Amino acid sequence: MAFIQVSIINLLWPLAAIVFFTGSIIIRRRYFHPLSNVPGPFLWSISTLPIWYHQVVRGGRLLHVLPELHKIYGPVVRISTNETHISSSTDTASDYEQIYKVGSKFLKDPAFYKPMEAPVATPILLTILSLDEHRLRRKMITPFFSRQSVLDVEDMVWQKAHKLCDTIEAAPCSREHPFPAYKAVRAVAIDVITEYAYAKCWDYLDDGKDFGNWYPEAIRSVQTMFPWLQAFPVLIPLFQGIPDWGKVVLFPAFKRWNDSLLAVCLAVKEVRRELAASIKPPRRTIIHDLIDPPAGTFDHGKMRVQLSDAAVFADAVNVTGAGTETTGATKERAMFEVMSNPLAYQTLTKELRDAFPDGKDMCLTRLEKLPYLTGVIKEALRLNPGVPGRLPRVVPSGGSELCGVRLAPGSVTSMSAWDMHRSAEVFPNPDLFDPNRWTLGSADEIRARERHLVAFSRGSRGCVGQNLAMCELYCTIAAVFHRFDDLAVYGDFGHEDMEMTELVLGYHPQRRRFKIMRTGKAAL
Numbered sequence: 001m002a003f004i005q006v007s008i009i010n011l012l013w014p015l016a017a018i019v020f021f022t023g024s025i026i027i028r029r030r031y032f033h034p035l036s037n038v039p040g041p042f043l044w045s046i047s048t049l050p051i052w053y054h055q056v057v058r059g060g061r062l063l064h065v066l067p068e069l070h071k072i073y074g075p076v077v078r079i080s081t082n083e084t085h086i087s088s089s090t091d092t093a094s095d096y097e098q099i100y101k102v103g104s105k106f107l108k109d110p111a112f113y114k115p116m117e118a119p120v121a122t123p124i125l126l127t128i129l130s131l132d133e134h135r136l137r138r139k140m141i142t143p144f145f146s147r148q149s150v151l152d153v154e155d156m157v158w159q160k161a162h163k164l165c166d167t168i169e170a171a172p173c174s175r176e177h178p179f180p181a182y183k184a185v186r187a188v189a190i191d192v193i194t195e196y197a198y199a200k201c202w203d204y205l206d207d208g209k210d211f212g213n214w215y216p217e218a219i220r221s222v223q224t225m226f227p228w229l230q231a232f233p234v235l236i237p238l239f240q241g242i243p244d245w246g247k248v249v250l251f252p253a254f255k256r257w258n259d260s261l262l263a264v265c266l267a268v269k270e271v272r273r274e275l276a277a278s279i280k281p282p283r284r285t286i287i288h289d290l291i292d293p294p295a296g297t298f299d300h301g302k303m304r305v306q307l308s309d310a311a312v313f314a315d316a317v318n319v320t321g322a323g324t325e326t327t328g329a330t331k332e333r334a335m336f337e338v339m340s341n342p343l344a345y346q347t348l349t350k351e352l353r354d355a356f357p358d359g360k361d362m363c364l365t366r367l368e369k370l371p372y373l374t375g376v377i378k379e380a381l382r383l384n385p386g387v388p389g390r391l392p393r394v395v396p397s398g399g400s401e402l403c404g405v406r407l408a409p410g411s412v413t414s415m416s417a418w419d420m421h422r423s424a425e426v427f428p429n430p431d432l433f434d435p436n437r438w439t440l441g442s443a444d445e446i447r448a449r450e451r452h453l454v455a456f457s458r459g460s461r462g463c464v465g466q467n468l469a470m471c472e473l474y475c476t477i478a479a480v481f482h483r484f485d486d487l488a489v490y491g492d493f494g495h496e497d498m499e500m501t502e503l504v505l506g507y508h509p510q511r512r513r514f515k516i517m518r519t520g521k522a523a524l
């Protein structure tokens with residue numbers, strides 16, 4: 001008996017130590033952390049597990065939970081031990097601009113961004129933390145994506161947009177054989193970027209069966225790892241230690257992903273060889289600009305940046321990955337909403353056909369002046385932002401006051417396009433797809449809407465591909481709805497299938513996929 005008592009006491013001591021140790025961590029995190037002044041649910045304030053749960057177990061649904069937390073706790077909520085999230089305030093747009101502005105001292109949060117380097121094992125433009133390093137890297141590709149550079153290749157974008165229409169026209173596109181629009185719109189995005197960036201189109205629109213759908217699917221699979229690596233950074237070196245063949249065994253999507261990386265790797269080597277042999281390319285690619293920036297790119301005295309092959313490769317991969325799902329899903333949303341709403345369909349087609357009766361002289365600068373088409377694109381970006389979730393930034397030294405709440409230096413804070421785009425004060429009836437909201441109302445109301453549309457984010461870390469993305473959105477949507485007045489959504493695909501989830505990039509749940517058919521009758 002005495003022996004049993006001694007054993008129980010021996011067991012109780014370690015147990016008590018564990019309880020004491022865990023309890024003291026919980027109390028410290030909750031009540032003695034520099035963010036203890038910020039309201040938030042108890043569990044969230046002591047760990048990252050709730051974020052992990054909504055991102056991993058519930059498949060990227062954190063963005064739907066955050067607005068609920070704001071309803072209870074107010075405009076600033078503590079969403080993990082060291083992180084807050086900011087939602088609507090009386091002046092939400094200025095809060096956003098304070099964090100995401102040119103030269104902002106709010107740097108990217110390494111815990112969120114570093115895991116995104118794991119698949120390429122090297123920093124990419126999106127993930128570089130240091131302001132100076134980012135400035136140099138960004139400067140190298142900014143001219144490549146300038147408005148003028150995009151206008152210079154507008155014909156190429158039109159060619160892809162018309163090819164999409166020809167493909168729809170040639171396909172059965174019927175109730176029996178619906179057209180897989182979800183694949184084809186992403187194929188347009190991939191063909192545009194690869195032609196634009198590498199001067200070598202991957203021609204996925206020509207692959208009438210799969211439309212190269214493996215590529216967006218591979219990116220999606222790779223992205224499902226991010227919430228794991230963000231919650232448990234210790235997994236990053238483990239993941240990187242797995243050889244390529246091992247990754248393929250664990251995640252079969254890595255096979256094609258690795259193939260795509262190899263294609264970019266070979267392109268980098270080829271350009272280096274051409275430059276060494278002074279061979280003049282028919283058109284400079286992004287790889288040329290990264291290896292050998294055009295004269296005048298750097299005015300930093302003697303500084304001349306020489307990027308390693310790994311860095312050139314990483315940035316080249318970054319633009320292909322960043323521009324596929326984002327533009328693809330936005331086009332999908334615009335087409336779905338217009339086809340689901342006969343009045344919107346008729347208004348858009350009429351506007352396009354009135355402005356361009358024979359459809360021959362359509363061009364970006366004239367399309368941008370069409371109010372309804374512009375409203376359609378803005379609504380698609382608003383309801384379907386390509387990067388909908390939080391963009392975490394570290395609060396600079398000295399701390400900061402946002403929405404009247406003092407945020408400690410070194411803590412992390414974020415805002416989301418999802419929240420900004422759904423502010424009921426700025427966008428009454430926010431779930432409604434209403435292209436007219438961009439022209440109706442007072443000048444102040446419209447200005448407020450423009451300031452709240454942050455699909456491309458803002459400042460020096462905002463989207464570098466915005467001009468190309470907008471050109472592609474305008475040309476594709478205009479080409480499709482100028483040519484066809486009888487397209488319809490196939491089957492019972494509905495708004496619930498357009499629900500947004502987020503794994504950094506925005507996704508739809510894929511219960512059903514967006515397919516279309518021709519009815520032979522005009523929409524109204």
Ligand code: HEM
Nearest residue numbers: 125126319322323326327386387455456457463464465469
């Ligand atoms: C509708 C389409 C698009 C949307 C909504 C979008 C959105 C965004 C957003 C919100 C960011 C900032 C992310 C952050 O702060 O973490 C970003 C960054 C970036 N985007 Fe896009 N994007 C789109 C299309 C494109 C395209 C077509 C390209 C390339 C051709 C591209 C390349 C990039 C790159 C390289 C970055 C990192 C920029 C940096 O950190 O300096 N994006 N994008």
